[in-house]
Every structure is written in C-alpha cells, then in structure tokens.
Amino acid sequence: CDKVNEPPLELLKWIRTFNRFTQLADDSDKVPKLQGGKSYMGFWLSPQEWKDLKSMYDVLQVCYFSLTITETWQTMANSPKFSSISMAIEAGVNNLQKWYHKTDDTSVYFICLALDPNYKVAYAKVKWDPDHFDEGMTRFNKVVCHSYFYSLFIY
Numbered sequence: 001c002d003k004v005n006e007p008p009l010e011l012l013k014w015i016r017t018f019n020r021f022t023q024l025a026d027d028s029d030k031v032p033k034l035q036g037g038k039s040y041m042g043f044w045l046s047p048q049e050w051k052d053l054k055s056m057y058d059v060l061q062v063c064y065f066s067l068t069i070t071e072t073w074q075t076m077a078n079s080p081k082f083s084s085i086s087m088a089i090e091a092g093v094n095n096l097q098k099w100y101h102k103t104d105d106t107s108v109y110f111i112c113l114a115l116d117p118n119y120k121v122a123y124a125k126v127k128w129d130p131d132h133f134d135e136g137m138t139r140f141n142k143v144v145c146h147s148y149f150y151s152l153f154i155y
Contacts, residue, residue, distance in 0.1 A: 019044055052084050059089055070096050107143050110136030115144075 025031040025040035034040065045053070059082065062072050070093050076082045077089035103109040114121045114136070121140075124133055 015045075015050055048084065055082050055085050056088075058082075059085070059092075070100075104132070104135075107136075107139035111140055111144060114140050 022040045022042075022044040031040070059073065059076055062069055062076075073089050073093050073096075077086040077093065082089060110124065113119050113124055121137070124136060128136070
C-alpha cells in the first residue's frame with residue numbers, strides 16, 4: 001500500500017471488490033462466460049490465500065541480482081511469517097542452486113567475473129568458496145593466460 005500511496009483500507013476494498021465480482025459474475029448475463037466450463041468463483045481467493053499472495057510478493061521483492069538470494073530465501077522459508085509458502089520458497093532455493101551449480105561446468109562464468117572491472121578476482125576470492133575460487137583461477141590461468149601468451153608468439 002505504501003509503495004502505491006494507497007491506504008490499507010483501500011486495498012481491503014479492492015480485495016472485497018474482487019471477491020464480490022467472482023461471486024456475482026457467474027450469475028450475470030452481462031459478464032462473458034468463461035470457456036471450458038470454468039467459473040469466476042474458481043478465481044475467488046480466501047483470506048489465507050490473500051495473505052499468501054502478500055507473502056509471495058515479499059519473497060519476490062528480494063533483489064534477483066543479489067548474490068545472497070538463496071540465503072535470504074532460506075531465512076524466509078524458516079520464518080513463521082512465511083510458513084504457509086515455505087515449501088514453494090524451498091523449491092525456489094533448490095532451483096537456484098541447481099542453475100548456480102551449472103556454472104561449475106564452464107570456465108566462462110569465472111573468467112567473465114575476473115575480467116569485469118566491477119568485480120575482478122578480488123571479489124571472487126572474498127565471496128566464493130575457496131575450492132571453487134582455486135578451480136576458477138586454474139581455469140582462468142589455463143584459458144586466458146595460455147591464450148595471451150600463445151597470441152604473443154603468433155604475432
């Protein structure tokens with residue numbers, strides 16, 4: 001509510017309006033019928049579902065560029081505030097970790113990080129697990145330094 005400059009009571013009016021619409025729409029001849037035998041009441045949200053929706057919004061507000069997103073989501077999943085959606089948060093953490101570990105299959109990610117003037121090797125040394133950092137440096141030296149020295153002999 002604060003982000004859109006609406007008082008909390010206005011949001012409650014919208015929730016009630018939405019739920020009331022779903023109740024009335026199925027009985028009205030003026031509202032188009034849904035296809036496939038669906039009804040508007042199928043979109044009605046219970047008070048708990050509205051709370052869950054608010055919790056989901058809070059979870060998704062975590063900056064997706066953050067390198068600590070998995071830790072933040074893990075903390076949220078363990079918090080009583082998010083208990084009703086903790087399984088979904090855990091699934092999100094597992095999916096992030098799955099794709100994060102895909103970067104282990106290639107040298108490109110570490111090399112780009114090391115060559116990026118905003119991060120450089122110092123960042124990876126501080127933030128990465130020592131074993132992953134050492135492996136990244138080995139790959140970096142093998143690919144970048146080897147290519148650089150090789151290019152000196154060609155030209």
